[in-house]
Amino acid sequence: MNHSKMTEILRLKSPADFIGRQGNGVISFGSGQPDLPPPQEAFQGIDLKRDLRYGLIQGEVKLRESLAREYPGSTAGNFVITNGASEALDLIFRGWSKGEKVLLPRPYYYSYPPIIELAGMVPVYTDLVDGRIDLDDFKKKIKDCRAVLINSPSNPTGRVEAIETLKEIEKITQKLGIYVVSDEVYKDLIYERENYHINGDHVITVNSFSKTYCMCGVRVGYLWSSDKKVVENICEMKTHTSMNTNLVGQDMALSAMRAPKEYITKQQQIWRQRRDYIYKGLVDLGFDLWKPEGAFYVLPKCKNAREFLSVLYNDFKVITYLGEWFGAPDRIRLSYALDISQIEEGLGRIRQAMQKVTVL
């Protein structure tokens, strides 16, 4: 094995470092984004020659009105449109006091701890049990936190929390007056049931057009809160830190929302087929993993994960991510945002790489 190449790949510190490493026969199980195209509606009626002066910091009224129809009892005033879900999360935590604690189920999306720490807050962890929140541990640790950040369906576990768990979290946090930040960017990618919008006056929901409408690079997300003070405080910060979210992107998001419901259900079918294919494939290879119920990630256990990652990349041109980036050492993360044919080819290469590294 080429040692300098191995060093290079292990020097990469986060998934973002892999952007642009596809092509040339590489099979990437890395990228956390749909490979499918946006709906045709996203492009229809977009007028680039619209008024391109500053827009409202809170976001375009029509887009927020359209979102309000998806959130029962809401108005346009409950939303702030942001540069993707990332900026929504960043602004939410920056609005709280430095030194306060945020509870984080582990494994977590790799940006969560840095976002919390950049805001000067302190992440504390509750370890998932069989990929799900352990309410006993949750109850113990939530008490001295300002907020909890949950993500269902979850990147990187693919797990969806039971509705009873989500309702229990609503109740516990409501009673204690602790905020729930609910990152629901995969809400339209659940295979088992409809999404359950966690709700209440202490809930801040984060969402995005990226995954539902396959437009990650357009960077349009949003947050919802029933607390007008939260909305005002976030708009005040955003006035200084980025101003309005890009207007053409907001127009495209609004247009995309006109896509028929079948666009989403057809996507779900495709994702379910891929999920079934990769899950069976990895089980057949002997991996121990949770069956995804949403999103498009699997997180199998994997001994010698760093070495396996290097061998896969350098000798077999297969990109996977280290579980440790997501707080899950001894696991690797695979995204199945790939054609079945590519998943098949990738699984074949993984089978070969398993001859070189002990992973089970």
Next chain:
Amino acid sequence: MNHSKMTEILRLKSPADFIGRQGNGVISFGSGQPDLPPPQEAFQGIDLKRDLRYGLIQGEVKLRESLAREYPGSTAGNFVITNGASEALDLIFRGWSKGEKVLLPRPYYYSYPPIIELAGMVPVYTDLVDGRIDLDDFKKKIKDCRAVLINSPSNPTGRVEAIETLKEIEKITQKLGIYVVSDEVYKDLIYERENYHINGDHVITVNSFSKTYCMCGVRVGYLWSSDKKVVENICEMKTHTSMNTNLVGQDMALSAMRAPKEYITKQQQIWRQRRDYIYKGLVDLGFDLWKPEGAFYVLPKCKNAREFLSVLYNDFKVITYLGEWFGAPDRIRLSYALDISQIEEGLGRIRQAMQKVTVL
């Protein structure tokens, strides 16, 4: 006068609160953005159906290569494309340590103190003398700072620092190893001379397509640094806080750069005419103000500024901004991003309002 309306207008805390208050006979000297259209080139060749998956965090290569041709000795690696100059500034200060000081010439752009404070840093001020940096005071105060943030041409003063002053700042800060953050978003709107790019390995330049190409709402800005570690650190943060800058906006920015030089010189002519008109008009009304040499703002002295602002808005439908938002109490800020005919009408209303409030 309607007291509740007066209360309303004085409750507004920052210029951003005025967005959307135009129309219906209102003359707005408020908005800090061009009223002119973007160049036709900005719309040419834009393909919305491009690859809309995540782009590079640092920004599109072609756009950065195009910028590099404007910065002698630079490569694409020296730039990070951001959601406007605002995000560039925000990320720069977040990259430094909490509690460190940042020197800020006063009057300042209204977002500077909040951006510095949000990053946990501490603004310290050097008061301008006749609208220009006082190098003696600058030298005294810079010593225990991590950085200085300068803005030439300046919003809100309209002043352009002399090239000798900028070179002196280069020298002083280089010697002390202190960073200069140079916000040059009005670089193409100087009436007196070419822009002087302040330079050096401790300089971080912030810039934008917003003012030069009249596309504020598209939110594409950038930063330049010769220090690869600064660039890497900022990309690392942006990976978590917003990911890539919106791709369609970056395409529009690249296309806009193809506009002929005459687009910019023609704009400068228009701004110069307006500057001459409003400057003479305000002097004739008896106001004491600096003559703008760049950007599109005047900052006349004004007694009873809060009352005058209310009377102007409520009784005469004229929007102006309080100097105190920019660290300049007893002044008001007027933007002249308006047709001459509107400036004329606005000045007439100001003359009438001066009958009601003592401002000189």
